[in-house]
Each structure stands twice: as structure tokens, then as C-alpha cells.
Amino acid sequence: MPDVIFPLDSNKKFEDQELVGHNRWHPDIPAVATVKPGESFRVHCREWFDGAIVNDDSAEDVLNAPLLTVHKLSGPFAVEGAKPGDLLVVDILDVGPIPQEDSGPLAGQGWGYTGIFAKKNGGGFLTDVFPDAYKAIWDFTGQVATSRHVPGVSFTGLIHPGLMGTAPSAALLAKWNKREGDLIATDPNRVPPLALPPEAEHAVLGRLEGDEFNRIAAEAARTAPPRENGGNQDIKNMSKGTRIFYPVFVDGANLSMGDLHFSQGDGEITFCGAIEMGGFMDLRVDLIKGGMDTYGVSENAIFMPGIVDPRFSEWLAFSGTSVTLDGEQKYLDSHLSYQRACLHAIDYLTKFGYSPEQAYLLLGAAPIEGRLSGVVDIPNSCSTVYLPTAIFDFDVRPSASGPHQINPGMGAPKANNPA
Numbered sequence: 001m002p003d004v005i006f007p008l009d010s011n012k013k014f015e016d017q018e019l020v021g022h023n024r025w026h027p028d029i030p031a032v033a034t035v036k037p038g039e040s041f042r043v044h045c046r047e048w049f050d051g052a053i054v055n056d057d058s059a060e061d062v063l064n065a066p067l068l069t070v071h072k073l074s075g076p077f078a079v080e081g082a083k084p085g086d087l088l089v090v091d092i093l094d095v096g097p098i099p100q101e102d103s104g105p106l107a108g109q110g111w112g113y114t115g116i117f118a119k120k121n122g123g124g125f126l127t128d129v130f131p132d133a134y135k136a137i138w139d140f141t142g143q144v145a146t147s148r149h150v151p152g153v154s155f156t157g158l159i160h161p162g163l164m165g166t167a168p169s170a171a172l173l174a175k176w177n178k179r180e181g182d183l184i185a186t187d188p189n190r191v192p193p194l195a196l197p198p199e200a201e202h203a204v205l206g207r208l209e210g211d212e213f214n215r216i217a218a219e220a221a222r223t224a225p226p227r228e229n230g231g232n233q234d235i236k237n238m239s240k241g242t243r244i245f246y247p248v249f250v251d252g253a254n255l256s257m258g259d260l261h262f263s264q265g266d267g268e269i270t271f272c273g274a275i276e277m278g279g280f281m282d283l284r285v286d287l288i289k290g291g292m293d294t295y296g297v298s299e300n301a302i303f304m305p306g307i308v309d310p311r312f313s314e315w316l317a318f319s320g321t322s323v324t325l326d327g328e329q330k331y332l333d334s335h336l337s338y339q340r341a342c343l344h345a346i347d348y349l350t351k352f353g354y355s356p357e358q359a360y361l362l363l364g365a366a367p368i369e370g371r372l373s374g375v376v377d378i379p380n381s382c383s384t385v386y387l388p389t390a391i392f393d394f395d396v397r398p399s400a401s402g403p404h405q406i407n408p409g410m411g412a413p414k415a416n417n418p419a
Contacts, residue, residue, distance in 0.1 A: 001042060002093075002282050005033045006074045008044035010098065010106055010278075013051070014072045015204055021046075021074045021258070023204040024220030025176075025229070027167050027250045030206055031078035034252070040093060040284040045161070045258045046072045047107040047278040055111050055137050056413075057149075062115040062272070063133035063415035067122050068202040071163055071223045071232065075256030079285050082253035087291030088166060088246040092306065093282040095159050095240055095260065097140060108278030112138050112145070112262045114365045115272035116357060118415065123192035124271035126339060126360065129325075133415035136361040138262065138275045145263055145275060145365070150358045151409045155263065155366050155391040156310040160239040161281060162259035162274060163223065165230030165301075169249040172228060176221050196222040228299035234274065236264040236367065241306030247292050247299060257281060265363050266370035266385075269342055273364025310367055312388035316396060318345040319373065321380040331379045334372055338383035341370075345385050352396065353406040361412055366391055 006019055014021065019032045035041055047053070048071045053061050082088060098108040107113055117124050119131040136149040146154045168176065180195040187194055200217035208216060226233040230246055238244065246253070260281075264274035292298050320340025322333035330336050342363055349359035367388065374382035389396050394404045 002040040004042045004044065005035070005077070006043040008046055008278070010101060010104060010109070014046050020204065020206050021072060022076070022206055022256065023070060023072055023202070023223060024217070025168055025223060025231070026173060026205070026216045026220035027170050027254070028216050029076055029167065029220075029254070030208070031076045031252060031254055032206060034078040034080055035285055036080045037286045038284070040282065043074045043257065043281050043283065045074050045260050045279055045281060047276050048072060048259045051106050053107060053113050053115065053135070053276070054105065055113070057410065059115070059133045059135040059413040059415040062135045063118050063121065065115070065117065065121060065272070066202070068199055071259050072204070073163065073223065073256040073258040076167055076254035077256070078252030078254055079287065082248050082287055083251060084169065084249055085290055085292045086248040086253070087288040087295065087297060088248050088253045088255060089286040089288060090164070090244045090246060090255065091284040092238070092240055092242045093284055095161065095279065095281045097262065097277055097279045099280055106278055107276055108260070110140050112140070112275040112277035114138065114270065114275055114361050116270045116360060117272055120191055122271050124273070125267060125269040126342060127192065129343065130357065130360055134357045134361065134412045136365070136412050138365065140262060148409060149412045150354070150362050152393045152406045153362060153366065153391050154393070155388070157263035157275065158236050158239050158309055158367050160236055160261055160264070161257050162234045162261050162264070162268070163232040164244070164255070164257035166246045166248055167250045167254035167256070168221070168227070168229050172249055173219065173221055176227060177219070196224050198222065230301045232259065234264065234268045236261070236266060237305040237309065238303060239306040240308045242303055244301050244303040245288070245291070245297060246301045247297055255285070263365055263367060265366055265368035267338065268364060270360060270364040275365050312390055314389045315386040316389055317384050317386045318348065319382055319384045320344055321382055323380070329379055332375060332381045334375055334381040334383055337381045338370060338385070341383045341385040345387055351403045353408050355408060355411055357412045357414070358408060
């Protein structure tokens with residue numbers, strides 16, 4: 001096993017650990033450790049809410065999830081010799097739940113969760129249709145996930161980090177804050193907001209204190225969106241065996257990671273749509289000197305996916321086009337067409353006895369595939385959702401005998417307070 005350079009004690013909060021990570025992006029957050037090119041190492045990662053979501057049959061914790069505190073990231077880790085303009089090569093050697101801890105109060109100790117966020121607290125891809133908070137708990141048996149809240153399904157997890165990236169330069173950070181601030185200004189009272197500005201009160205910046213903490217906290221970018229440095233990309237295929245090539249913007253690169261997922265469908269459509277957990281990552285790093293110019297990777301990482309995907313031979317696919325639920329035609333709106341494809345899949349699954357919310361949670365957590373199937377035929381883009389039929393304990397295909405009726409069990413817990 002590689003040396004653990006960022007340990008986490010499951011009995012302590014994230015900010016009380018021996019080494020403290022961060023939850024904002026800024027070039028001046030100091031590295032917690034330095035690694036050499038070619039070196040392998042292990043990093044422990046805390047679930048993105050640091051234990052705020054619990055293993056029970058209530059969704060009040062999702063309704064009141066402390067969104068200002070995320071993501072709890074491990075790092076930054078400096079890479080010896082890394083300079084702006086290089087490419088940082090990151091190999092994911094292994095990734096999994098919290099080692100040797102199969103039960104306990106933290107997600108990753110034998111269980112994880114998926115949440116539908118309330119519209120007033122982040123929302124989700126389909127928040128106008130699903131404005132209330134719901135939750136599903138998933139139990140892990142080896143690499144298989146099952147849920148008391150979404151019965152009748154089981155699937156192999158494609159474990160991956162939702163978030164990994166390098167630190168931005170001061171110029172890049174200023175660019176992020178300017179363009180996102182300009183977007184917010186177009187509709188500053190929108191719910192959910194168009195973007196998330198810097199927020200100092202809940203910033204975690206390693207061991208920084210005093211005036212330096214206050215300066216950085218006021219400038220540092222939130223970690224919710226993906227950006228040029230990688231970040232919260234939520235790519236389910238970035239799993240064990242993946243090699244990633246990150247642009248380097250600061251001396252040392254300052255690599256950070258977290259937001260581990262036991263499984264996820266393409267799009268992570270409920271916002272907290274993956275099966276969230278804490279765990280570990282084994283990594284190896286290397287450098288391609290001057291690689292950003294050599295390969296034209298001046299922004300946004302490129303990667304070679306791992307080869308541990310669960311293998312499915314049969315799929316049921318749903319399509320959608322860029323027409324709103326009210327019948328308004330939009331021009332080649334692929335975001336809308338993927339929403340419509342997801343809604344068609346949800347409506348289909350309700351015919352088997354699932355509630356719409358159970359179906360929505362399932363599409364976020366299970367290894368569905370989302371595809372842009374047509375983006376040139378005006379005025380309609382076409383997006384598709386591929387649902388693997390083997391994850392169901394019954395035949396989900398259309399037939400002359402009609403849909404099998406499942407027992408939906410207790411259902412997905414809903415928060416008592418309205419959104």
C-alpha cells in the first residue's frame with residue numbers, strides 16, 4: 001500500500017484533523033505535502049458534507065444541507081518541479097470507500113446516500129419538476145449497491161472522485177470571479193442562483209489564520225462548478241485505471257481531490273445525484289514539461305478513462321428534444337433535450353410502481369449513460385438516456401403483458417418543510 005500522506009480520523013471533524021484540507025480554490029492556499037514525479041501515495045477523502053447527512057429515513061438533513069461548507073477537499077499537494085505551462089499526469093491507481101470501516105455514522109462506512117436538493121438550497125437538473133428535498137440510502141456489499149428506499153434494483157458501483165483539480169493562478173481566479181459575478185448580476189435574486197460567489201464565513205483554508213486567511217477567503221472561488229482547472233466535473237468514468245492530464249497554473253501545481261462517489265449516472269442529475277461517500281484514493285503523479293503548449297491543453301483536463309466499468313449488454317433508451325413541458329420550441333437546446341429524456345425515463349419507471357422521486361434518485365445513482373445524439377438538426381437537439389436493464393430484479397422491458405408491479409416499500413424519505 002502506498003504511504004498515506006493525508007490521513008483522516010473518522011472520529012474527528014474535517015477541520016480538527018492533523019492535516020487540514022480546504023473547501024475553496026485559491027493559488028495561495030499552502031500545500032499540505034509535497035510529492036515527487038513518479039511517486040505513488042494514498043489520500044483519505046471525506047464525504048463532501050463532512051458527515052452532515054446521516055443514515056436514517058428522514059430527508060431533513062438534505063433539506064438543510066450546509067451548502068456553503070462544501071466541498072471538503074484533501075490537499076493541496078505540491079508536485080516537485082511543476083511549473084505553469086506543464087501538464088500534470090495523474091494516475092488513479094485505486095479508489096474506494098473508507099478502508100476497514102464497514103459500518104459507522106459516516107458515508108463511506110458501508111453505506112452512501114443520494115439526495116434530491118430542495119430548490120431553495122441548490123436545486124438540481126429537474127428542480128422545477130422536483131422542488132422538494134428527498135433522500136435515498138444505499139448499502140454496499142462489496143462493489144454492489146442496494147437501497148431500502150429504492151427497492152428492486154442492485155448494481156455494481158463505478159467508484160470515482162467527483163472532484164479533482166489543480167490550483168488556479170491569480171489571473172485565472174480573477175477571470176472566474178469576474179465572469180461568474182457578471183452572470184449573477186443578470187438575475188441576482190434567482191432561486192436557485194445562477195452561480196455561487198466567494199463566501200468567506202464558511203471557508204476552510206488549511207491552517208491559514210488572521211489577515212492572510214481573511215484576504216484569501218474573500219477572493220477564493222467556490223468549488224461547486226467545474227472550471228479550466230478540472231474541479232467538480234462529476235465524470236463517472238474517471239475511475240480506477242484512469243490517467244488524467246491537468247493544466248498547471250501555479251508552481252507545484254497544487255493538486256486537490258475529494259467528493260468520492262460509489263456510483264453515479266451521467267449528469268449527476270439530482271445535484272447530489274451520485275452515491276456520496278468518503279474513502280481513499282491511491283495516486284501516482286508525473287510531469288510533461290511544457291505540455292500545455294505542446295499538446296494544446298491550455299485549459300480543461302484531458303483523460304484516458306479506466307477500464308473497470310460494469311458491463312451491460314442490454315439497455316432501454318429514452319430520447320428527448322428541445323421542446324419545453326409547455327410546448328415552447330427552443331433552438332438546439334441540448335440541456336433541455338436531456339431534461340426531457342430524463343423525464344421520459346422517470347415517467348416510464350412510475351408505470352412499474354416507483355414514485356417519481358424514487359425514479360429520479362435511481363437515475364442519479366445508477367450507471368445510466370447520457371448522450372448527445374443529435375445537435376445539428378434545427379430546431380431540435382436530441383439527447384438520449386440509456387438505462388441498463390440488468391440492474392432491475394424484474395423485466396423492465398415493454399411487453400404485451402404490461403408492466404410488472406413492484407412493492408415500492410417505504411419510498412424515498414421527503415423533508416417535512418416545503419421547498
